[in-house]
Amino acid sequence: MTTPYIQRTRIIAAILITVMLILAGCSPGKPTGANPADPPAVIEQNHTIENDHSRIEDKPAVTISRLELIPSELTLSPNVPGQDQRFANVTVTAHKTDGTEEDITRIEQLVFTSGDSEIAVVDSEGRVSITETAKTGDHTVIRVEYEGRTAECAVIVKYSLEETVTTNAEGVSLVTNLADHAVVVNKQRSLPADYVPNDLIQPDVPFSFAGKSEKKLMREQAARALEQLFKKAEADGIQLYAVSGYRSYSTQKIIFDYNVQTQGEEEARRFSAHPGQSEHQTGLAMDISSPSIHFALEEAFGDTEEGRWLADHAPDFGFIIRYPEGKEAITGYAYEPWHIRYVGLRIARELTEKQMTLEQYFESGFPVLKQENR
Numbered sequence: 559m560t561t562p563y564i565q566r567t568r569i570i571a572a573i574l575i576t577v578m579l580i581l582a583g584c585s586p587g588k589p590t591g592a593n594p595a596d597p598p599a600v601i602e603q604n605h606t607i608e609n610d611h612s613r614i615e616d617k618p619a620v621t622i623s624r625l626e627l628i629p630s631e632l633t634l635s636p637n638v639p640g641q642d643q644r645f646a647n648v649t650v651t652a653h654k655t656d657g658t659e660e661d662i663t664r665i666e667q668l669v670f671t672s673g674d675s676e677i678a679v680v681d682s683e684g685r686v687s688i689t690e691t692a693k694t695g696d697h698t699v700i701r702v703e704y705e706g707r708t709a710e711c712a713v714i715v716k717y718s719l720e721e722t723v724t725t726n727a728e729g730v731s732l733v734t735n736l737a738d739h740a741v742v743v744n745k746q747r748s749l750p751a752d753y754v755p756n757d758l759i760q761p762d763v764p765f766s767f768a769g770k771s772e773k774k775l776m777r778e779q780a781a782r783a784l785e786q787l788f789k790k791a792e793a794d795g796i797q798l799y800a801v802s803g804y805r806s807y808s809t810q811k812i813i814f815d816y817n818v819q820t821q822g823e824e825e826a827r828r829f830s831a832h833p834g835q836s837e838h839q840t841g842l843a844m845d846i847s848s849p850s851i852h853f854a855l856e857e858a859f860g861d862t863e864e865g866r867w868l869a870d871h872a873p874d875f876g877f878i879i880r881y882p883e884g885k886e887a888i889t890g891y892a893y894e895p896w897h898i899r900y901v902g903l904r905i906a907r908e909l910t911e912k913q914m915t916l917e918q919y920f921e922s923g924f925p926v927l928k929q930e931n932r
């Protein structure tokens with residue numbers, strides 16, 4: 559009976575020692591004190607070269623996780639005094655899976671493309687230029703592609719106000735970019751008497767009056783946008799009516815002369831445009847009203863449900879409230895909540911978001927001109 563007891567004790571002791579050794583991080587088969595992670599020196603030497611190979615193979619290869627074009631937005635304009643902004647260079651940064659980044663602009667395999675080569679072009683080195691025919695308000699993107707990744711940079715064309723005006727023999731400042739959807743016509747910038755837009759059409763929207771009239775016309779792109787705006791209004795249960803769109807130079811002259819005769823020139827000029835200085839001659843403006851205010855064009859329209867709806871939604875269709883409240887000193891006109899002006903979606907949204915007038919839009923981004931102006 560004694561022997562089995564001693565044997566059992568030994569077995570239990572051996573198990574206990576084994577368990578303790580395991581818990582201590584050692585395997586009972588190896589000498590205690592030697593770290594199994596440290597292979598014998600000889601073996602280590604033999605493996606050194608192989609390990610270098612396997613290290614490269616084992617680690618996940620560093621790849622490009624994202625491409626970035628810098629800057630992400632470019633505003634280009636020719637002939638700004640003191641700086642030619644017709645050209646600009648973009649750089650391409652590769653963001654890698656290991657967290658690093660690298661300027662890869664000079665890599666030959668990069669493929670640059672322009673979203674619209676009639677507005678901007680780009681060469682193989684990332685030099686972006688706007689074309690001779692690019693107009694204010696035009697915009698496109700420059701795209702770069704490399705190893706299946708792409709990045710984009712928005713290109714916006716913006717001519718300064720000084721570039722789009724000329725003085726005629728009579729000393730009148732005439733705008734030169736007549737057909738731009740972002741043309742600025744105001745008391746300092748006139749349209750020539752003979753300017754008639756060549757794409758006037760009648761938008762399919764309800765008018766406040768019946769019959770044929772030049773007042774029902776708008777330039778095509780603006781007319782189509784107006785139709786979409788009115789469609790959205792109808793869907794929202796808002797009754798809008800178009801009251802007055804295109805107005806020829808001669809019509810404006812009749813209106814202005816009448817106002818001067820009845821109210822005096824100073825008062826007439828406050829609310830009525832000098833012929834050539836009415837936005838309605840651009841074919842991009844429309845006066846809007848509603849039955850709730852008996853189709854009147856007056857400030858109170860801004861406080862109606864329809865007026866508020868119009869101010870909120872016009873920018874989503876490329877229109878701005880051209881003469882906002884409190885901006886008379888800049889626009890030259892009192893608040894006109896009924897007068898909407900087509901400028902295109904991108905500019906309309908930017909102006910609304912920044913609470914800027916069209917005049918201010920062309921001032922911003924031109925530091926040289928800004929200094930001269932103030």
Ligand SMILES: [Zn+2]
Pocket residue numbers: 838843844845896897898
């Ligand atoms: Zn108007």
